[in-house]
Amino acid sequence: MSRRLPSLALIAAAAAQLLSVSAASAITGGSPDDSHPYVAAVIWPSIGHPTCTGVWTDIGQRRRVLVTDAHCVPKVRGARVRVYFGRSWHSGASTVPGRSYRHPAYDAHTHRNDVAVVLLDRDPHVSPAVLARTGAAQTAHRVVVVGYGSPHSGQRRSATEVTTSWSSWRLYLRPGSGNSCGGDSGGPDLLPGTRQIVALTDEGTCSRDEDTRVDAGSARSFLLGAH
Numbered sequence: 001m002s003r004r005l006p007s008l009a010l011i012a013a014a015a016a017q018l019l020s021v022s023a024a025s026a027i028t029g030g031s032p033d034d035s036h037p038y039v040a041a042v043i044w045p046s047i048g049h050p051t052c053t054g055v056w057t058d059i060g061q062r063r064r065v066l067v068t069d070a071h072c073v074p075k076v077r078g079a080r081v082r083v084y085f086g087r088s089w090h091s092g093a094s095t096v097p098g099r100s101y102r103h104p105a106y107d108a109h110t111h112r113n114d115v116a117v118v119l120l121d122r123d124p125h126v127s128p129a130v131l132a133r134t135g136a137a138q139t140a141h142r143v144v145v146v147g148y149g150s151p152h153s154g155q156r157r158s159a160t161e162v163t164t165s166w167s168s169w170r171l172y173l174r175p176g177s178g179n180s181c182g183g184d185s186g187g188p189d190l191l192p193g194t195r196q197i198v199a200l201t202d203e204g205t206c207s208r209d210e211d212t213r214v215d216a217g218s219a220r221s222f223l224l225g226a227h
Helices: 008-018 217-225
Strands: 039-043 052-060 063-068 079-084 096-102 116-120 129-131 142-147 157-166 170-175 188-190 196-205 208-213
Touching: 039 063, 052 142, 052 196, 052 217, 063 196, 079 116, 129 217, 142 170, 142 196, 170 196, 208 217
Parallel strands: 052 129, 129 196
Antiparallel strands: 039 052, 039 079, 052 063, 063 116, 079 096, 096 116, 142 157, 142 188, 157 170, 170 208, 188 196, 196 208
16 A cells, blocks of 8 residues: 555545545554654645654754655645644644655655655754664664554554565565554654664555665755755
């Protein structure tokens, strides 16, 4: 199952799909999460509830951005989105607005460079995650995934996943204590027990993942140059 969102014109259909039987469960297994306050829900302009996940990140030299997937934000450069930092989304919850920017080389067909940043209008006053060292994904036997997807839509949940292989820009995973699924796109793959991000939840099914590495390649270069 692809976790990609369609174009802005079809966002209502995407929202319906996230709640459908075909995307039956988000982080399967796992548990409600109290340990990763820097993980946030991403809310599209025309949708009143979370549709993706992102992670507040220190990208170096005290520069902080919300990192997410390119397919989780509108195509238009600088488009407005809102993000929610909290354990459980609810109507009237406080959000932080910002402007979103996709990787300029994002390929919606191959999903290469599926990374974006959101420059928030104000500091959420949450301690950020950090990018893992270059090449860290190649020695990561397990990761912790965090997201806001359905059927617990809007609830932050986490689980462990097991690395099966990697490529120059992908991290391949199978379930550990659980697995990410629809609505968790853009959430971090963290080295266990740390704030270090090695990849972002991207493609796959509810029982396997093909995630975008941020410890290497063009995706990392984009993030390090974000401002």
